[in-house]
Amino acid sequence: MTLPGVLxxxxAGPEASALATAAAARGHAVHAAATARAFEGYGPELKNLLAGNTISDFTRPDRAVQELAAYARRHGLRAVLTVNEYLTELAAHLCAELxxxxxxxxxxxxxxxxxxxxxAFAATGVHTPYTVLVRDADGLRGALADPRVGFPCVIKPAAGAGSAGVTVVSSPAGAAAAADTARRVTGMYANGGDPHVLxxxxxxxxxxSVESLTQDGTTTHLAVTxxxxxxxxxxxxxxxxLPVRLPPAVQTAVYREAESAIRATGIRHGASHTEIMVGDDGRCSVIEIGARLAAGQIGLxxxxxxxxxxxxxxLDVALGRPAALTPTAHGHATVRFVTSPRTGWLTELSGFPVVGPGVPFVRRRAQAGGLVHEPAANTHRLGSFVVTGPDAGDVEERADTLLRQIRIHVEPHTTPRRPGQARPASTSAIAP
Ligand SMILES: Nc1ncnc2c1ncn2[C@@H]1O[C@H](COP(=O)(O)OP(=O)(O)O)[C@@H](O)[C@H]1O
Ligand SMILES: [Mg+2]
Structure with missing residues (x-):
């Protein structure tokens, strides 16, 4: 029996590559759609694994949908998947088209x-922080004077990701600069450049965050993180x-909000990642939802x-097959992100843990000589590692100990750089 191909x-990135690897290992022909630039960056292993690829201009989504639908039909592809936050809307249109x-x-x-x-949240009763969309200085002044906003407040781009351009503002003095920071955020594929900020x-x-999978409109929560x-x-x-064990009443409230957010945003078949703030009184506020699997190694x-x-x-959800979602283990796992204490030239990055028992994943993203940043977005990570084990307290303690063993030295960025040192430590638009 020939298994259907998937698109x-x-x-790019660890989540997508794990997905491609899993699909190929199960005998599906895996095709990728990427921009020409992204495709050039694919490593040989990924390129070998792909049964086909098509160069797509994601900055023109309407055209991309038509071209990708034609490609998918030509190759008999029966599922469309993405873990890229910026492509979830295009994926929904392509699935509908196919x-x-x-x-x-x-x-x-x-x-x-x-x-x-x-x-959408306000219209469907999802509990979420009061939000005003502003375009200019007058709009900003008006929003800050609105008692439903108050201080501190949060200023952020409408279509950002990875915490880029998000600022907690404690007084009117910092608001204009925060709005400019939000406006300067350019996401992938022609997002950004919008004068509006939230x-x-x-x-x-x-x-x-709540990690969920929805199939035919029925949601299973895999974990609270x-x-x-x-x-x-x-x-x-x-x-x-994860997994976090919340008091039952809080867990019920968190799941209820996640489900409301999933329904409000039309998530019917696929993963979602809902970020929820839980107040001391147990009240929940949905900060945002993504129609995709969480990044930051949460899948792992x-x-x-x-x-x-x-x-x-x-893969099963995308193909319309029943998915196996029952836990078969009852352990604990954590990821730590390594960040620079300041902006400057990285002169030493050492002492990373090595992959071994209880440490299944280690990733170094920065090399000595590169420019690193005091973290202002998740893309500024220097690396990450995962620690797992049966006991939550022990896992957290080991992760903290391993993090303390990493040595990071950064020269102030006023120091003139040496030849060949211009490469930033991190270049991808979404932090893997
Ligand atoms: N309204 C808010 N109240 C409190 N914290 C917030 C609020 N909005 C954002 N944050 C904080 O900023 C982080 C990034 O904001 P978010 O809206 O999730 O943007 P992004 O899409 O870049 O992840 C959140 O994870 C949260 O910690
Ligand atoms: Mg977020």
């Missing part, structure tokens, strides 16, 4: 554009831990802690 939109399982195309924008998301009420509390973030004006992820954490093969599950 992966953007195969008549394969996918999310509601008419709602797909609401899981990508935070202004549309805030509207001004949002601040939700205080502890931040979690505790997000580790920097405090202060920039909220940058420093790690994730689920696999190691719970024994769920998320890549196989994503």
């Amino acid at each position: 992966l939109l953007d195969a 008549g394969v399982p996918g999310n509601a195309p008419g709602r797909a924008r609401t899981a990508r554009d935070k202004a549309a998301m805030a509207e 001004v949002q009420a601040y939700a205080a509390g502890t931040e979690y 505790r997000k580790h973030l920097t405090g202060g004006a920039k909220r940058i992820e420093t790690g994730h831990s 954490l689920i696999q190691h802690a719970l024994g769920i093969d998320v890549w196989a599950a994503l």
Whole structure:
């Protein structure tokens, strides 16, 4: 029996590569669609694994949908997958065009554009921070004077990702600069350059994400993840831990909000990642939802802690087959992101853990000599590693110990760089 071929939109990065590998290992012909530039960056292993590829201009989504649909029909492809935040809307339209399982195309924008998301949430009763879309200085002044916003508030781009351009503003003085920072964010594929920014009420509390898979409109929550973030004006992820066991009433409330957000954004077939702030009083605020598997190695954490093969599950959902979502393990897993203490030239990065028992994944993204940044976005990570084990406390302690053993030295960026040192430490648009 010949298995149906699948189309992966953007195969770069660890999540996409795990998905491609899983699909190929199960005997599916894996085709990738990517921009010419992205395709050039694919390593030989990935290129060998692909049964075919097509160069696509994702900056012109309407045309891309038609061209990709023609490609998929020509090659008999029966599923469309992406783990790229910026391509979830295009994926929904392509699935609809091909008549394969996918999310509601008419709602797909609401899981990508935070202004549309805030509207969809407000219209369907999802609890979310009060949000105003502003265009200019007058609009910004008006939003800041609105008692439903107040201080601190959060200023962010409408279509960003990876915490880029998101600022917690504690007084009117920093608001204009924060709005400019948000406007300067250019996402992938012609996102960005929008004069509009979001001004949002601040939700205080502890931040979690819910990792879910929806099939035919029925949602299974795989895990609640505790997000580790920097405090202060920039909220940058420093790690994730799962599974979190919340008190039953809080878990019920968190799941209820995630399900409301999933319905509001038209997620019917596929993964979602819902970020939720839980206040001291147990009240939940949905910060955002993505119609995709979480990034930041969360797929790997689920696999190691719970024994769920998320890549196989994503494939099954995309093909309309029943997915195996019952945990087969009951452990704990955490990822730590390595970041630079300041902006400058990286002169030493050593002491990374090595892959071995309880440490299934180590990734170094920066090399000595490169320019590194005080983290202002998740793309500024220097590397990451995963720790797993049966006991949550022990796993966290080992991860913290390993993080402390990493030595990072950075020369101030006022020092003239030496020849050949211009390469930034990190170049991808979404932090893997
Ligand atoms: N309204 C808010 N209240 C409190 N914290 C927020 C709010 N909005 C964003 N944040 C913080 O900033 C981080 C990044 O913002 P988010 O809206 O998730 O943008 P991105 O799409 O770049 O991840 C969040 O994970 C959260 O820690
Ligand atoms: Mg987020």
